[in-house]
Amino acid sequence: MDISARIDTALCHSIEAAAGPACPPRLSEAIQYAVFPGGHRIRPRLCLAVANAHVGSDAYVVDAAMSSIELLHCASLVHDDMPCFDNAATRRGKPAVHVAFGEPLALLCGDALIVLAFQTIARAAITAPQRASNLLRIVSDGVGAPNGIVAGQGWECEQEAPLKEYQRAKTGVLFAAATMAGAAAAGVDHEPWGILGQRIGEAYQVADDLLDRFGDPDVIGKPVGQDVVNDRPNAVSAMGEKGATDYLRSRIEEVVDSVPDCPGKLKLRALIHEEASQILDAALRRRAAA
């Protein structure tokens, strides 16, 4: 099975648990809509790559790791797009969940996705309690307060937000969770893997900030200029266009050097280099076209 198919199968399996006649049908539809079709699935891909760089990874825990992280990412998008937050009408090239299903269901859909992530880990814990227990700690810390996505979004509600802490919490920590979750699913010490994910996340956030300023909404599937409209911290505002681009380049150098020792280190470095170059190219290409 190729990587995309494996990720989507794991996600299908997770959200199937929320489907069926016992679930309010519109909620079930909204959950499906929020998860499929996906974006780049960059976080679960990263998680899988780390797991595959080891021997002895538990396929069931790997699936739970990938799926829980992507579900939490999807949840953050659904809530982030709501009128009381970013008020973004489109996402992944189609109407945002609150536009398609209304605000009450968008609110519940996000909540349900958060819980589904933990229901998924709970199922993995039946056969692998120790690995799932590590996964639970990694994933919950990566999404909650004080360090995770929710805290990152919380900085958007402050008069002043420290840019680094904001970006780290809003993006970096879930990427760090993805790399650490891959290691935990492989049964190895996950701590050394955090820095790699953190750095990929920092690079990704700067690329995202460049796309928000200079990207094509038809290509990226969501409105641009949102950071200015919503007065959000943004690397382009903070460092200027050239500063942000230079910073992104220097981050990518660091990323590849951050891969810890593991049986599949060379292959993983090559894969991450390729992925990071694509991020850079995408950000620069959109910028040139703007």
Next chain:
Amino acid sequence: MDISARIDTALCHSIEAAAGPACPPRLSEAIQYAVFPGGHRIRPRLCLAVANAHVGSDAYVVDAAMSSIELLHCASLVHDDMPCFDNAATRRGKPAVHVAFGEPLALLCGDALIVLAFQTIARAAITAPQRASNLLRIVSDGVGAPNGIVAGQGWECEQEAPLKEYQRAKTGVLFAAATMAGAAAAGVDHEPWGILGQRIGEAYQVADDLLDRFGDPDVIGKPVGQDVVNDRPNAVSAMGEKGATDYLRSRIEEVVDSVPDCPGKLKLRALIHEEASQILDAALRRRAAA
């Protein structure tokens, strides 16, 4: 330490993890505001009562069980009160979170509380992975889709909702999670404990429906008449006033008979009888005063 103090200490411990300088200060305040001061804390009290009816309960897992369930209950109140949902301006006798902190922080606060519940279980899993793994499954199923609170709220977004399924999901399942979590924390088979919580939850929901229709908002700390305003399924609308009261009485009979065998069975029956009678009295007293 008395029961209320123990519950509040466990909750303090859970939300402390989200406090500190790394957390956006207003988010941290909103979390504190949503959890303290509490309501009756009926779910964690029930959880503790079940754990205490056994020998060999793990105090740390019991604290995690009580705390996670109450945090999820608080999260559901915060999101439920939001303008796009019930649009209720007061809760527990003070402005609702979205009134006090604004909608974006209310949204994030609910999300953070959900995740904090799972961060709490994650910490318990470090020392007791097997019990925490059962707890994780019980709690996540009790709050998510297709059977938990989120699904219960999801029925409110449907044209038609089956009253029993709606009440079961909206209220019963988290009560069932509370009794089962108490058993899981005590290290015994939790399955037989579900029916007791389910029945207490059903009784509680009918009492809550009576209070929504006939209660005094100053006494119950939230607006009344919300079910009619929001066209929600309600036992009084479905069965009439007398029907709902009779149903509540018959439920309470069943509740006490549902206590499974355990070392502290007699004491637990007595305690539940007292608690259930208080629920009944409260619902009838408010009704008489209306």
